[in-house]
Amino acid sequence: MFVRITAALAAVLLPAAARADWRHELSGVTVPDVVGDMCRGAERRVEQDGSDIFVQYGTDAEPATLYVYRSSHPNPALWFERTRIAMLGNVGAFDGSAAPRPFTLGLAGAPNGLRGAFALPGRPWKSTAVAIAQHGEWLVKARVTSQTLDPAGAAKRMDALLAAIRFADAPKSASLPLTAPAACADAATFAGKPTTDDKLRGTGAAVGVVALAEAHGAVSGLAGKPDEWCREEVGELAKAVTYYRKRDGSAWTALLGDAGVTASAYAFPEGVGAKGAAVYLNRTGPALLVETYDAMPDLRTGAGAALAVMAGQRKPLASIGTKPKS
Incomplete structure (x- = not known):
């Protein structure tokens, strides 16, 4: 408490030029150490290279x-709902029926984020607000939770935080459409089995170039053309996974948790000389070829194999592409 009071006093007594900023070098995001009555505390790295x-x-x-x-x-449209469901598990059930509102963050030329504020059911929390915006391949996500404020108060607190965020430059590409796929009209059945065929593994590595591009926001994929995809219900898995399937059955992507990690399956296109499919784990850098199959695998089979790679329980077959750290 003493540290926070001291910081607040310093914000009042020191001239503006003397106040420090927190800066994330890789993305160019900069935020003052003091935002209104909020003082900056600990910084934590999920990935040691600073990409999370x-x-x-x-x-x-x-x-x-x-x-x-x-x-x-x-x-952000894909990840807002995933984050809302994750919050439900962390802070309890709340009414998330209201549609999120678009907003513009940083130097984007059009709305590039979604936000919402919600009442919480009981003690100790009274309200929470969440906002997610895109800056190229980066997502900027903010959470405000309060024991005293109603949703309108939490939203006002979020206003101050979002207004304080600055970017070093404009995003290099246009923001993706703030829409997510609609629910599937029916379910699809996939039954592909793992294979050790070297030809299929080689094809899987080649198709991985497409997986890499789409995972990093190419307009040809789920993030850029959501109307070509649909959301399929997955029962009890919905607490941890959101599952999108391409309407023609040639691909699916599963959002794993709420921190930007996905597993994707792609059927090999005609003309590549092999019939089959492959699953990839998409994180912050290369696309990892997890496994190849004789046909499209189902969600449990493919996502389960990807999670095993993510947990270090098995090694990927290949790493496709490299990403600079900036």
Whole structure:
């Protein structure tokens, strides 16, 4: 508490030029150390290279958290609902029926984010607000939770935090459409089995170039053309996974958790000389070829193999592409 009071006094007594800023070098995101009555606390790195990082503002009773991470399929519309469901597990059920509102963050030329504020059901939390915006391959996500404020108050606190965020430059590409696929009209059945065929593995590595491009936000994929995809219900898996299937059955992508990690399956296109499919794990850098199959695998089979690679329980077959750290 003493540290936070001292920081607040310093914000009042020191001239503006003397106040420090928190800067994330890889993305160019910069935020003052003091935003209104919120003082910056600890910075934590999920990935040591700085590609997934968050910083805490406020107090334990009135926390505000800012996350900056390089995301697979970096469309806020895909990740807002995934984050809302994750929050449900962390802070309890709440009414999330209201549609999120678009907003513009940083130097984007059009709305590049979605936000919402919600009432929480009981003690100790009274309300929470969340905002997610795209900056190229980066997502900037903010969470404000309060024990005293109603949703309107949490939204106002979020206003201050978002207004304080600055970017070093404009995004290099246009923002993706702030829409997510609609629900599938029916379910699809996939039954592909793993294969050790070297030809299929070689084809899987080649098709991985497409997986890499689409995971990093190419307009040809899920994030850029959501109307070509649909969302399929997955029962109890919905607490941790959101599952999107291409309407023609040639691909699917599963959002794993709420931190930008996905597993994707692609059927090999005609003309490549092999019939089959492959699953990839998409994180902050290369696309990892997880496994090849004689046909499209189902969600449990493919995502389960990707999670095993993510957990270090098995090694990927190949790493496709490299990404610079900036």
